[in-house]
Amino acid sequence: MSYRYQLTFLATCYLWFIQCGCDPFDTQFDEDEVNVSYYEASTKLNYSQPDTILVMTWNIKFGGARIEFFFDCVGDRSLITEEEVLENLENIATKIKQVDPDILLIQEIDILSKRTAYVDQMQWMFDNTNFDYGVYASSWKADYIASDGIGRVNSGNAIFSKWELKSAERVALPLRTDQAGYVKYFYLQRCIVKATCDINSKQIHFLNIHASAWDTDSTRKKQLNIFKDELDLVHSDSKTFIAGGDLNTTPPGSIQLTGFNDQENCEDEDYLQDDYTRQTHWVRGLFDDYKPAIPLLLFQANNNPYFTFTSDKDGFWNRKIDYLFTNGSIVDSSGTTYQNLEKGGIETMPLSDHAPVSFKVVIGN
């Protein structure tokens, strides 16, 4: 056979494999696409337009509650059963219905992940809470991850609303640079999900971020800067925004910045989250330029009532890393951190490794 045929065949082999090998596990996001899914309830409750809205943010740990996972420093679970997921989601939904927010920013919600028995938690939320609309953007997706038994994963940020959400977008955040290429390919790709909503003839922009947790290269700082830039953009356009999420960074004036008791037994350094000493100014710009749910002076006077995170199921909230901000008008003293029965009416420690935070924003005149 001539060399022409042989070379053609070999070149075809090579090109076929290059083509197939670009993104074999579908972990990448096409920057040209919106990368957001819209959801809506099959039976809508058609809410009226209020003068003030209650907005809440909550990292729900994909319905994993206080089950100790391999990334929790002390655990070794990778997967949870459907019964566990549904029971935990029921408890989360009870809290959501008790607070009854108009807008809910959720981080770590799974839609098709093996670790949560493939329960579509977006759909489940619509079936079990009172929202009519939602948008979802993935911050971690892969057809298969051959590590720790994770398997298929699709987890991300969501905005739930009582009114229609429009113009949703996924804003990709910088990736960690302190990981090997093959780890990076399968790793989380953090994002901001944003959408607009017309309430009382006013267009409100909602932004929901989940920043990096375990980076050692200040990726989180870059991500928080992008978050701030997004808010500045809306603000400079004379529009109102309500934004928040899990910033994984403590505020300026935090008394304890290292040596957290929930990290004492951390067996894996990859999941150690115990030193915020260099990070206290990373969110200062947000406090300086916009209005937080929990004013900085209030937090600095006494940190403890505003803590939102601990990975120790037997301990209590020991740092604040979850926030809400707006450039609009906040109803005085409406900022609430739902820490326990006394501060919010329901024990939140067993529900997730994060406590929810809410505030009321004035929409009308």
Added chain:
Amino acid sequence: MRIHESLKIRFYEIRMHKYIILIFSILISISTLKAENKVWSDGTAFTLPKKRYEIGLFQPLRYGITENTELITYPIWSLLFPNITIKKVWEDPCCFRFATRHSINYPTQFLKTISRSGIGGILPVLTKVPQLFVFTNHLLFSKAMTDEHVVSTKLGFTVVLSSGEMDMTTIDLPVVFPRTFVYQNGLSFSLGIDFDGQLYKSFNYTIDADFFILGDDITSYAFEHKAMLTWIRSERFNLLLGYKFIYGEYPYGTDINILPLLDIQFGRNRGVKE
């Protein structure tokens, strides 16, 4: 309700069911054609000639023990995943060739190895893997359509004997899932058809379709189709290129995958000076 995606998936499902039925109808109707030839393939009722062996990077070692008996194994995998298959050609009852293929493997040690934390942990570290003995049996019928083309049909079942506590999760990967779900379910069936022949000079082709019946309410079937071009460089070296199309039901829903196939195959006739 997830609007756009659900409609798209539903449409895809309907189209794919029709596609599968159509392919099987065409293949089964063609399989009645008659002829004779010498094409040796894993999916046919033909065996390698006596003392010839063939091995690929991703294909098993096959060895012709006699003119009508072939031994098949994945030698490197055998350390963790002992496996052996024997294919035996029986009498030609009339105008087609009939063979049976019987295999046994013991995946327990391999499954324990991939139950680990960190990279390589396909199963969670806490997985309890029982003793598993997997028996697969196939009936193979081949008929030569012309001197260069053979069509084969196959029918088989897999049964698993297990002993010990089992809390193993499924491995939800294309190709792997239809072959390992039986560890949970205990019994699965398969049927398929292969076309093998010469395409042009030293290029051979293989086109096959396999249907797995997994016998579970949620994940009841899988369909696989493969097309492969083999460049026969010499009797001792082949290069294979193709794709595998998989459509099936997984614990997360139906899915479609197309995988590239590339392999290098070496063969030799033992004891024969070439």
